[in-house]
Amino acid sequence: MRVLVVGAGGVGGAIAVIAARRPFHELVVMADYDPVRAAAAVAATGDDRFVAAQVDATDATAVVDLLRRHRCDVLVNATDPRFVMPLFRAALSAGVDYLDMAMSLSHPHPQHPYAQTGVKLGDEQFALAGEWERAGRLALVGMGVEPGLSDVFARYAADELFSTIDEIGVRDGGNLAVAGYDFAPSFSIWTTIEECLNPPVVWERDRGWFTTEPFSEPEIFDFPEGIGPVECVNVEHEEVYLMPRRIDVGRVTFKYGLGAEFIAVLKALHTVGLDRTDPVTMRGGTVSPRDVVAAVLPDPAALGDRMTGKTCAGTWVKGTGPDGRPREVYLYHVVDNEWSMREYGAQAVVWQTALNPVVALELLASGAWRGAGVLGPEALPPRPFLDLITEYGAPWAMREG
Numbered sequence: 001m002r003v004l005v006v007g008a009g010g011v012g013g014a015i016a017v018i019a020a021r022r023p024f025h026e027l028v029v030m031a032d033y034d035p036v037r038a039a040a041a042v043a044a045t046g047d048d049r050f051v052a053a054q055v056d057a058t059d060a061t062a063v064v065d066l067l068r069r070h071r072c073d074v075l076v077n078a079t080d081p082r083f084v085m086p087l088f089r090a091a092l093s094a095g096v097d098y099l100d101m102a103m104s105l106s107h108p109h110p111q112h113p114y115a116q117t118g119v120k121l122g123d124e125q126f127a128l129a130g131e132w133e134r135a136g137r138l139a140l141v142g143m144g145v146e147p148g149l150s151d152v153f154a155r156y157a158a159d160e161l162f163s164t165i166d167e168i169g170v171r172d173g174g175n176l177a178v179a180g181y182d183f184a185p186s187f188s189i190w191t192t193i194e195e196c197l198n199p200p201v202v203w204e205r206d207r208g209w210f211t212t213e214p215f216s217e218p219e220i221f222d223f224p225e226g227i228g229p230v231e232c233v234n235v236e237h238e239e240v241y242l243m244p245r246r247i248d249v250g251r252v253t254f255k256y257g258l259g260a261e262f263i264a265v266l267k268a269l270h271t272v273g274l275d276r277t278d279p280v281t282m283r284g285g286t287v288s289p290r291d292v293v294a295a296v297l298p299d300p301a302a303l304g305d306r307m308t309g310k311t312c313a314g315t316w317v318k319g320t321g322p323d324g325r326p327r328e329v330y331l332y333h334v335v336d337n338e339w340s341m342r343e344y345g346a347q348a349v350v351w352q353t354a355l356n357p358v359v360a361l362e363l364l365a366s367g368a369w370r371g372a373g374v375l376g377p378e379a380l381p382p383r384p385f386l387d388l389i390t391e392y393g394a395p396w397a398m399r400e401g
Helices: 010-019 035-045 060-069 081-094 129-135 149-161 189-197 239-246 260-271 289-296 337-344 348-366 382-391
Strands: 002-006 027-032 050-054 074-077 097-100 138-140 164-174 201-204 208-211 219-223 228-234 249-256 280-282 285-287 310-320 326-336 373-375 397-400
Touching (some): 002 010, 010 035, 010 337, 010 348, 027 035, 035 050, 081 097, 081 189, 129 373, 138 348, 149 164, 149 239, 149 310, 149 326, 164 219, 164 228, 164 239, 189 289, 201 239, 219 310, 239 249, 285 289, 310 348, 326 348, 337 348, 348 382
Parallel strands (some): 002 027, 002 074, 027 050, 074 097, 097 138, 138 373, 164 249
Antiparallel strands (some): 164 310, 201 208, 201 249, 219 228, 228 249, 310 326
16 A cells, blocks of 8 residues: 655654554655655654655645655545645545545534534535545545544444444543643644534434534543543534434534633633634734634644643443343543653654554555445444554453443
């Protein structure tokens, strides 16, 4: 397999060091707008199967040229969601498979943003599903940890653990702390603002998809492996759009353990307009307020040596087991930052995100996963993924009740 990874930041760099330990690929091209960052990602692998390149993710022609020059089989999008569609279209034009970890952007309903959906996450991608099917190529969308592993967990629960499913709730939380900073997100602040300040979405069988106010339906969720109880709130996320397409379920939610301080900062950014993405004029130039916020905060990928604690991603499922009795499980994956830094030099959140596309690539290379069109992870058999992720030294677990 020959792979082009576009985006050599925190997640892209972690993809490189994880993939360097696996034999399934012949070549991995690490490409970024910043050639220094691409070169650093390659250097960190110490592997001559990796090469660096410079590319602008918005320039579809340049991306197609890069794919063809290196005879790549698949494009992995490790950029933020703004660049999904140009890269998605470039892969289709080049006739290669495509994989991302976040889907095309949503746009709130213009009149009723906190009741009805507008343009949903992934709508632009699913609109091109027929073209991908006719081309006989696969666009595997939402293949990070959440979405991604969370969807694999949901498919596994539907296939092997339940006869009927009443509710699926993705629950994400941790006890990570960053020394020396009053506020330092462990993941892209651009993406975090997008997810947390957009109207959260919920799926119910009788209502379909609908939205609520940001940070709605707070609940205390008890996370495993010493993390403990964390308050989680509704957040817009791809799983709520992906899972009901393939799984018969009564209700789907995504809740994130943000914490009161983090929520207060996000609300303040929104109040003063610093969450906006449209450019504003300033001293003769233009700048996006959200880009300014991202620029002044520390790079999440560089915080690993200051971080302590664990992060947990998982899928809670409630319904009826194969024996006809009520059942409730939490399928989860925990990463300790001390372990990921020691083993890979990558902080826990970016490492956990990067692990899953590498596992998926290996399954595609072996033929254990295959398909055509635009598919989420819940459309593919879960057992090969769950078996292989354990081989990577990052086992998943399940808690009953």
